[in-house]
Amino acid sequence: MERERQHLPQVVIVGAGFGGLEAARHLRAAPVAVTVIDRSNHHLFQPLLYQVATAGLSPAEISAPIRAVLRGQRNAEVFLAEVTAIDTANQEVLLGDRRVPYDYLILATGARHSYFGHDEWEEYAPGLKSIQDATTLRSKILRAFEAAELTEDPAERAALLTFVIVGGGPTGVEMAGAIAELAHVALKRDFRRIDPTQARIVLVEGLAHLVPAFPTALAEKTRDHLAHLGVEVCTDTMVQEIDAAGVLMNGERIAARTVIWAAGVRASAAGNWLGVPTDRANRVLVLPDLSVPGQPHIFVIGDTAHAEQEGEPLPGVAQVALQQGRYAAGVICGRLTGQTDPPPFRYHDKGNMATVGRAFAIVDTRRLHISGFFAWVLWLAVHITFLIDFRNRVAVLFQWAWAYCTYQRSARLIVEDNMDEAPTPVAMTEHSAER
Amino acid sequence: MERERQHLPQVVIVGAGFGGLEAARHLRAAPVAVTVIDRSNHHLFQPLLYQVATAGLSPAEISAPIRAVLRGQRNAEVFLAEVTAIDTANQEVLLGDRRVPYDYLILATGARHSYFGHDEWEEYAPGLKSIQDATTLRSKILRAFEAAELTEDPAERAALLTFVIVGGGPTGVEMAGAIAELAHVALKRDFRRIDPTQARIVLVEGLAHLVPAFPTALAEKTRDHLAHLGVEVCTDTMVQEIDAAGVLMNGERIAARTVIWAAGVRASAAGNWLGVPTDRANRVLVLPDLSVPGQPHIFVIGDTAHAEQEGEPLPGVAQVALQQGRYAAGVICGRLTGQTDPPPFRYHDKGNMATVGRAFAIVDTRRLHISGFFAWVLWLAVHITFLIDFRNRVAVLFQWAWAYCTYQRSARLIVEDNMDEAPTPVAMTEHSAER
DSSP states (O other): OOOHHSOOOOOEEESSSSSHHHHHTTTTTSEEEEEESOOOOEEEOOGGGHHHHTTSOGGGGGGHHHHHTTTOOTEEEEEEEEOOOEEETTEEEEEETTTEOOOOOEEEOEEEOOTTTTTGTTSOOOSSSSSHHHHHHHHHOOOOOOOOHHHOHHHHHHHEEEEEEEEOSOOOHHHHHHHHHIIIIIITTTTTSOOOGEEEEEEESSSSSSSSTSHHHHHHHHHHHHHTEEEEEEOSSOOEEEEEEEETTEEEEEESSSEEHHHHHHHEEEHHHHHHHOTEEEEEEEEEEEEEEEEEEEEEEEGGOEETTTTEESSHHHHHHHHHHHHHHHHHHHHHHOOOOOOOOOOOOOOOOEEEEEEEEEEESSEEEEEHHHHHHHHHHHHHHHHSSHHHHHHHHHHHHHHHHHOOOOOOOOOOSOOTTTOOTTTTOEEEEEO | HHHHHTSSSSEEEOOOHHHHHHHHHHHTTSSEEEEESSSSSSSOOGGGHHHHHHTTSOOOOGGGHHHHTTTOTTTTTEEOOOOOOTTTTTTTEEETTEEEOOSEEEEOOOEEEEEOOOGGGGTTTTSSSHHHHHHHHHHHHHHHHHHHOOOOOOHHHHHHHHEEEEOOOOHHHHHHHHEEEEIITTTTSSSSOOOOOEEHHHEOOSSSSTTTSSSSEEEEEEEEHHHTTTTTEOOOOOOEEETTTTEETTEEEEEOEEEEOOOOOEETTTHHTTTTBBOOTOOOOOOOSSSETTTEEEEEEEGGGEOTTTTTTSSSOOHHHHHHHHHHHHHHHHHHHTOOOOOOOOOOOOOOEOOSSSOOEEESSSSSSEEEEHHHHHHHHHHHSSSSSHHHHHHHHHHHHHHHOOOOOOOOOOOOOOOOOOOTTOOOSEEEEEE
């Protein structure tokens, strides 16, 4: 097989997120050798990552080994490796000392969170992009309640029970709703000294409305439902400072031990590898066919590409990545068979949806603008359908049904990054006679 | 409630494994205030930990928050904290600066793996006691296959595809069987350059037979079935050296990138806290009523206790811990109600069981000494029954049914301990033209 592969056009895809994996799958019948390179061994269903961070789902339930996904696609191989550079002159992707030649290259390396020039905030306000981010955040949130139960200092307890989420887009809204329900429902009867229902959850958004991609009416519904769940929503509010003590916003200090960043993203290093112009968020400015100016064999797709439609950059959502992955694969197939290139890429927006806590969602499509229980059922159906494999669908459906009936969370696990280092006793107060 | 608690006898339990949790539950109706202290937030079902390490189950499926388990027990509270010392003179448990007074103390802090004085081996041959151990080992095993796929050096590839398990007790046997099936079945069609079925799995045991706690006939069956699964079994073999290159045993070097330690354990620090005599494995030498000599209010149970029966120390298994937990709780209840102490603790051995790969187990009870499929069904029924909550039972049963039907693993997840540090490209070879 290796010998045959050598004589085929080499298509290298970096990144096995929605865009990269979709491109690989759409090349399954093409006379090419596909190599997918990712530094993780798994494809991650990012839209449900907030449920891992809030103890609702286990990591394995929203991820699938890239290798297993592409098992049946005989023209594809998978490398678990970190790309260190791209040699465009020789058409090679560098993995440290190793070089992987390409005839066509698709870069789908996604984005990380960005702190708008305040990188020092990351330490205090982690973001949510990977499984590791999610389990770290889960430990941080659960540990805050544990430390609050132990401390005898009322001010410290209040700070431990205050959660600030920065960024009122879908991720921020979903996190705020999930933390509110965790605190106010799932943990309600689990503590003896604190009352988790007294936890304060603050959602901060710089613009005038939450979820700016949705119509104002749905944003208002979202705000109302969050208020109903006990979330304080602060719109038109800029965060001025984040440190170990909490958040400074509107000139006011909020003492909070847990701050979560859901405000901005920055594209991965693809632009730097290529040395081509990028926008402020480091996204590569691609041509209408998603190729890189001057490099017709290199395509950039998904969160790491800046493609415009009607003068606006396309949003960093799964749908865009999926459609771009399919498009780039199609362009490559066409060129190999000598067809003329298809018309420029056009994004077909099938709509947006977001959940707000249990049994409430907002759905915005061309025909439908709804909120509430029925929207949540739709949200649920769509997310189950798009999960990558059947086992994950069954497992997630079971966890959701269980959570719906029992109000409990399935994965309330605090796991230390390194158990060999003795965990520091949490929130110890001064020597004091207990009880 | 806090006020009432102060006037009750204080029972402090350190460690929420099988023994500690069982003791806490058996005090549910007693007129005492129970405080359970653990440095993890979850109770762990250790007998299935090897399935997490071999990607069969997710961590949350074999663990439950201690708090949730004791939610309904109103006389119990839970502290997530690390015990730093015990002040027996003042009857206080120290958590850093904080002091928790006790009238009765139960120490059930378990054991970690021990390297018989070769602590330098730990780096190369990790053991399996916590969730973190299991996910680290899972990453190590899965990463070995990934690195083997990437490398172009045949010797390196062979070393990456060699797995040595040191210790032929139930854990070692179960790990060897699970790795064999992972390599030879689940991963079979997932790679393009390596053949995972060529992976070499070596199980090393110092004694003449595997699973020494079982009758020789069952040990032989185990050996035969492991051979059938493609595991090389080396009994009567002492490991002389373990380093980055592999293992030295019987004067022969085995090049192996993955070595797993399942050979010995050492009790936790309970003996050091108390300053009382311990055995070679650091287990506290307890009196027949499981109390500590000279400290009638302190009980030590489970893996951290050395209790003898017919001149032999009791084994470090869940059953012993459970029965000791119940016994210690009973002694405390009895003393509070002025009854005379019960007769000395006696362990009632209900038998042993271990799985060997898929659909094969050995079961040894007073009446039954069987191996094969029916033994495996028994093993399965017992393990499902003893899982701590109903949700876990359903989830594990689903994963097992799925794995049984599809031959696949549900949790093939490589997660870096710290994603912020760029993962090093795995097993890169020298500059070479690919393909």
